Amino acid sequence: MSPSASSPPRFAVVGIPGNRRVGLFQDAVRAAGLPAARPVSWLQVLGGDAVFLPGETVRVDSPGEDAEVDRLLRGGDDPTRVEGSARWYARFTAAVRDVARTAAAAGAELLDDPEDMAALFDKRLCHGLVQGAGVPVPDSPTSGPAGAPVRGWEDVRALMADHRMPRVFVKPAHGSSASGVLALETAGPGRVRATTSVERDGEGRLFNSLRVRRCTTEREVAVLIDALAPDGLHIERWLPKASVRGRVADLRVVVVAGRATHAVVRTSRSPMTNLHLGGARGDLDEVRAAVESAGGSWAAALAVCERAAACFPGTLCVGVDLLPATGWRRFAVGEVNAFGDLLPRLTGLPGGAAEGLDTYGAQIAAVLDRARNGRVIEVP
Numbered sequence: 001m002s003p004s005a006s007s008p009p010r011f012a013v014v015g016i017p018g019n020r021r022v023g024l025f026q027d028a029v030r031a032a033g034l035p036a037a038r039p040v041s042w043l044q045v046l047g048g049d050a051v052f053l054p055g056e057t058v059r060v061d062s063p064g065e066d067a068e069v070d071r072l073l074r075g076g077d078d079p080t081r082v083e084g085s086a087r088w089y090a091r092f093t094a095a096v097r098d099v100a101r102t103a104a105a106a107g108a109e110l111l112d113d114p115e116d117m118a119a120l121f122d123k124r125l126c127h128g129l130v131q132g133a134g135v136p137v138p139d140s141p142t143s144g145p146a147g148a149p150v151r152g153w154e155d156v157r158a159l160m161a162d163h164r165m166p167r168v169f170v171k172p173a174h175g176s177s178a179s180g181v182l183a184l185e186t187a188g189p190g191r192v193r194a195t196t197s198v199e200r201d202g203e204g205r206l207f208n209s210l211r212v213r214r215c216t217t218e219r220e221v222a223v224l225i226d227a228l229a230p231d232g233l234h235i236e237r238w239l240p241k242a243s244v245r246g247r248v249a250d251l252r253v254v255v256v257a258g259r260a261t262h263a264v265v266r267t268s269r270s271p272m273t274n275l276h277l278g279g280a281r282g283d284l285d286e287v288r289a290a291v292e293s294a295g296g297s298w299a300a301a302l303a304v305c306e307r308a309a310a311c312f313p314g315t316l317c318v319g320v321d322l323l324p325a326t327g328w329r330r331f332a333v334g335e336v337n338a339f340g341d342l343l344p345r346l347t348g349l350p351g352g353a354a355e356g357l358d359t360y361g362a363q364i365a366a367v368l369d370r371a372r373n374g375r376v377i378e379v380p
Contacts, residue, residue: 009367011037012052012108014045014099015061016069021342022061028360032368042069045095054107057367059316060099060117062339063092064176082172082180082198082206086231089174093118111367112338113314120312120338123173123234129311135304136332138236138323139163150233153222160186165237169271170194170225173232176337179208180228183238183271184221192218195271200224212270212277238271239332242290242324244282248273250334251287251322253302254341254359255309257366260302261354262346287324294328301331302349308333317341317363 011029015022017039029037042063044050052058063069067079073091074084096114103110119125128144131137141148141159148159160168166187172180183195194215199207206227215221225233241248247267254262265282266273273279288298305320312318319340323332341359348354354362 007055007371008034009057009371010035010053010055011059011364012040012056013037013059013061014040014042014050015059016063016066017041019061019065020344021339024342024344024358025059025061025360028358028364031361032364034364042066042095043072045099046072046091048098050099050102052103052106052108056103056106056108058099058103058108058110059363060096060110060112062342063095064339078207080207082175082208082228083231085172085174085180089121092121111316111363113312116312116315117338120315120318120336121174121176122232123171123175123335124232126336127234127236130308130333130336133307133311135308135311136330138169138239138332138334139165140234140236141165142234147234150229150235152226152229155229156184156225156233156235157186159235160184163237165235167238169236169238170228171234171236172228173234176339177208178272178274178277180206181272182215182221182224185238192216192221194221194224196224197272197277198224198228200227210276210278212272236334239323240326242326242328243267244286244290247280247282249282249287249324251301251324252340252343253305253320253322254317254343254362255305255320256317256354256359256362257370258306258310259353260305261348261352261357261362262341262343262359263302263349264343264346287328290328291324296329304331304333308336312336316366317359 013025040050070079074088076084096117100110100114119129124142124147127140141163167185170182170184180198185193197209197212199209244267247269249267250273252264253260265284265287266279267282268279291298305322308320309318319337321334323334343359348357
């Protein structure tokens with residue numbers, strides 16, 4: 001059931017009560033003059049107690065930043081642990097499918113398609129879908145359902161050699177926020193270096209850290225990759241990226257209802273540009289000027305992101321990681337993120353439909369536009 005053109009939508013949000021994501025979404029709902037979204041906690045969902053109401057518009061938000069929810073999904077007792085991502089993925093995707101069934105049975109409308117979510121949280125499937133749509137992506141031997149399996153370091157080393165990839169990113173298939181990622185370089189037999197935020201304790205357990213460090217021996221790299229491999233690994237060619245003021249740069253571009261609405265530049269002195277790992281926001285105007293002065297097209301760069309988002313037509317909003325090649329003329333998509341909209345205080349691109357709105361406000365505006373026009377949200 002979709003909201004009618006004569007009645008504004010009533011939102012429900014599946015999330016972590018009190019979490020900043022839910023709080024920012026509620027702020028945007030109130031700013032639009034709508035009743036507060038009805039919260040449905042992830043603990044209710046995982047306990048089989050979630051209820052949705054006829055006519056509600058249901059947003060699914062991240063289950064992160066809650067130790068008990070993480071324990072139920074991952075199975076461990078420490079949310080900083082890296083292992084367990086395959087178990088997390090299986091339980092999370094099953095829970096999203098349960099939300100979809102419950103919402104449909106109640107006559108509510110879901111803004112996040114469960115099959116889209118399943119692909120977005122498997123980097124191998126996501127890469128294959130985006131590549132199949134003709135969107136530029138880094139080369140990968142593990143892309144798609146038929147991608148090569150990675151059982152450990154020996155497989156990684158062999159795939160790098162077979163595909164002539166001396167520099168790669170090795171990523172947990174179901175990871176997020178650079179959890180478990182290694183930026184890996186080889187330069188001949190036994191010469192290996194990796195940059196990562198993974199820490200290993202004396203008992204061999206892996207933990208996420210806020211400190212990026214380097215591993216400089218093959219043995220150290222092999223131990224990490226062998227420990228990560230049981231949860232699934234994805235390998236991508238490490239593309240040389242453009243730089244800003246001596247720092248490598250990429251962009252997070254938010255796409256809402258098929259249109260690029262927000263963009264933030266991320267810069268770093270390490271291969272990981274994630275802001276929580278020491279990355280810093282760059283100047284978007286400076287990047288746009290660099291693209292245009294190099295003979296590139298900012299509009300074409302945004303179009304790449306929109307084409308990637310179109311691979312997930314049942315999902316209102318995604319965050320696309322856009323990789324600018326050296327020289328600022330060409331772009332590739334590194335990842336597409338289901339929960340890539342947490343960008344506080346960032347307002348929409350100048351001249352765009354979301355100008356003056358944050359990422360949550362842009363999503364509410366898209367739903368309101370659909371309600372006014374009596375149509376479903378469609379990605380062009």
